Amino acid sequence: MPNLSTLFRAGAFLVLVAFLLQPQWFEPLLRPLVQENAPVIYNQGSLLQLTLLHLRTVAVATAAASLVALALAILVTRSSGAEFLPLSRSLVNIGQTFPPVAVLALAVPIFGFGEKPTLIALFLYGLLPIFENALTGLTTLPPSVMEAARGAGMTGGQRLLKVELPLAMPVILAGIRLSVVISLATATIGSTVAAKTLGEVIIAGLQSNNLAFVVQGGLIVATLAVLLHDGLQAAERKLAARMGR
Amino acid sequence: MRELRFDKLGAIIAALALGGALIAPFATFRANRIVAGEAKTLVESLPQPWSAAVLLVILAGALAAAMRSPAILRLVAAFAALGVLALGIGVAASHLAPEGNSYARVSPASGFWVMLFAFGLLAADALTRLRPAPFVRIIVLVAVLAFIGMLLLSGTWDGLSILKEYASRVDTFWAEARKHVTLALGSLAAATVAGIPLGILCHRVTRLRDGLLGVLNAIQTIPSIALFGILIAPLGWIAANVPGAATIGIRGIGVAPAFVALFLYSLLPVVANTVVGLAGVPRDANDAARGIGMTDWQRLVGIEFPLAFPVILTGIRIVLVQNIGLATIAALIGGGGFGVFVFQGVGQTAMDLVLLGAVPTVVMAFAAAIVLDAMIEMATPNNRQAEAA
Structure with missing residues (x-):
């Protein structure tokens, strides 16, 4: 059912696509933000290309983080990995106190400038929410269900694939969604170490005192974040509804 | 054996x-x-x-x-x-x-x-x-920090390159440290002072709640560098047009936009946690308070707020740790803070200079997390009962 907020999001998506394909249409709107003769639309690269690169960086980092975090969470919730469980929880807490800028800056001497340190920082930073949620999902399963699965003669592997993971999936997906939203914003900081992301537009704006650049870069990232957040949430609800049947 | x-x-x-x-x-x-x-x-x-x-x-x-x-x-x-x-x-x-x-x-x-x-x-x-009990954790933290302080003061580490970078910038280091702390703590204080009343208001007026939390949520999606940058314009305008604004330090670039940006990011956790905390106050407690004739104000101060306090404190912990990290970005718009060394170091590919900015930031965020986690645990009533039992 297309309600008001769905319509609003569809509208935001259309405006975003239009802006990325034909940015000059929006020139009059942004014109008041710049001094005379200054460029209004980012002119040192294509906004569409930067957006796609930004999304690619986030997608690669989140995919890698999801795989590793899920594998680790499965490992430490098996009986053979139980010794690691308490420490894993503390590490998630400690890891989240590390500022993203620090992680990014410290990755530069090891990996050089460009996309690599950004990917590493996004990967490390994205691990935490996914791992945390996967741990929560896998450790809070109803004992009666687990008992029933064991009683039905399922092996450990079968229980994991057919019972535990499907039941924990909504919480895990929520972690991935959180990770995507954080990564979208953090990837902009990657441009301080010369990664090709939308942060480039914002930083160019800060350096040349061009507010229109800052606003367009910021708004593209913010719109992407809102749309992806809501899209992933809708996908989660659909999945949950299908599993509920 | x-x-x-x-x-x-x-x-x-x-x-x-x-x-x-x-x-x-x-x-x-x-x-x-x-x-x-x-x-x-x-x-x-x-x-x-x-x-x-x-x-x-x-x-x-x-x-x-x-x-x-x-x-x-x-x-x-x-x-x-x-x-x-x-x-x-x-x-x-x-x-x-x-x-x-x-x-x-x-x-x-x-x-x-x-x-x-x-x-x-x-x-x-x-x-x-x-x-360990909360106060033991704080003692361990203080002991570790004291040991580090001792090593620094005794000059044991003076030969290390990170301290040579420090030695050539002693004055700027402490000036940036002050700015960093002012930004992180000042915006937290402002967000607490504004956020808790807003949260109480949202708790009482349901229609306001959805709208305000929606706006605050939307602000969180704006990437930090962009929000810092966007605020340059309105603050620059205020500095130029409102008499007296410039004399109290409001400028288009520098500390002011960084402070306002951190304040805006901080509002959501404080307001949302106040709302959640107040909503979690048991109905019985409120009914009993009404029954003995407490006024709305007495109930708020005497019953609701103390019961919601641990949850509000959790919001403050989130904000403080987040702000200490985000304040590094302020350097990009001339707001100072430890980010100055981080970005200078990245620019000169001088790892030691990056560390000079990153290490104090991480230590501060880490210490803040430990102290506030301990405070939250001490403020949570269940634990107090469990310890007494």
């Missing part, structure tokens, strides 16, 4: 520690700030009695980790190893650098970091297993 058994996590920690001690280089020596460094092993880096002592403590720590041993022993072994590493790297710095040569740079190398990580893990694991 009890059978000796291996500890899986400990075995990994021991392997890391031994690899760090015996295979990887302990320190890097560079003739000056720019040239490539030469790696030195632990034995090469330290004068004779020192290298043997450090190796002995590391080996003992690795052994304690690998075997099933009581948590308190593991904790002592971890802190001993960390302490020896901290002392050792300082000794290495004065040992490797030629006497009176102020150009030579000595910095910790991969082996040092690996061992630091391994024994840090061991300490974290032992502390997690011991589950």
Whole structure:
């Protein structure tokens, strides 16, 4: 059912696509933000290309983080990995106190400038929410269900694939969604170490005192974040509804 | 006699520690700030009695980790190893650098970091297993910080390249430190003062709640560099057009937009947690308070707020840790803070300068998290009852 907020999001998506394909249409709107003769639309690269690169960086980092975090969470919730469980929880807490800028800056001497340190920082930073949620999902399963699965003669592997993971999936997906939203914003900081992301537009704006650049870069990232957040949430609800049947 | 058994996590920690001690280089020596460094092993880096002592403590720590041993022993072994590493790297710095040569740079190398990580893990694991009471955690934190402070004051680390970077910028370092703390704590204070009443209002007026939380949520999606940048314009306008604004320090660039941006980011956790905390107050408690004739105001101050306090404090913890990290971005718009060194260091590919900005930031965020977690635990009524029982 297309309600008001769905319509609003569809509208935001259309405006975003239009802006990325034909940015000059929006020139009059942004014109008041710049001094005379200054460029209004980012002119040192294509906004569409930067957006796609930004999304690619986030997608690669989140995919890698999801795989590793899920594998680790499965490992430490098996009986053979139980010794690691308490420490894993503390590490998630400690890891989240590390500022993203620090992680990014410290990755530069090891990996050089460009996309690599950004990917590493996004990967490390994205691990935490996914791992945390996967741990929560896998450790809070109803004992009666687990008992029933064991009683039905399922092996450990079968229980994991057919019972535990499907039941924990909504919480895990929520972690991935959180990770995507954080990564979208953090990837902009990657441009301080010369990664090709939308942060480039914002930083160019800060350096040349061009507010229109800052606003367009910021708004593209913010719109992407809102749309992806809501899209992933809708996908989660659909999945949950299908599993509920 | 009890059978000796291996500890899986400990075995990994021991392997890391031994690899760090015996295979990887302990320190890097560079003739000056720019040239490539030469790696030195632990034995090469330290004068004779020192290298043997450090190796002995590391080996003992690795052994304690690998075997099933009581948590308190593991904790002592971890802190001993960390302490020896901290002392050792300082000794290495004065040992490797030629006497009176102020150009030579000595910095910790991969082996040092690996061992630091391994024994840090061991300490974290032992502390997690011991589950110390909140005030014990704070005492441990203060002791660790005091030890670091002692090493800094005694000059043990003076030969390290990060402290040489510090020595050439003593004044700016403390000025930026002050700005960083002012930004992080000041915006938190402002967000608390504004956010708690807003949260109470949202709790009472449902229609306001959805709207306000929606707006605050939307603000969180704007990337930090952009929000800092966007605020330059309105604040610049205020500075130019509102009489007196410029004299109290409101400017288009600098501290003001950074402060406002951090304030805006901080509002959501404070307001949302106030709403959640107040919503979680048991109906019975409110009914009882009404029954004995308390006014709305008395009920708020005497019943609702104290019961919601731990949840509100959790919001404040989120904000404080987040703000300490985000304040580094302020450097990009001339707002100062430790980010100045981070971005300067990235620009000059000077790792030591990056560390000079990053290490204090991480230490501050970490310490803030420990202190506030302990405070939250102390403020949560269930725990108090559990301890009394």
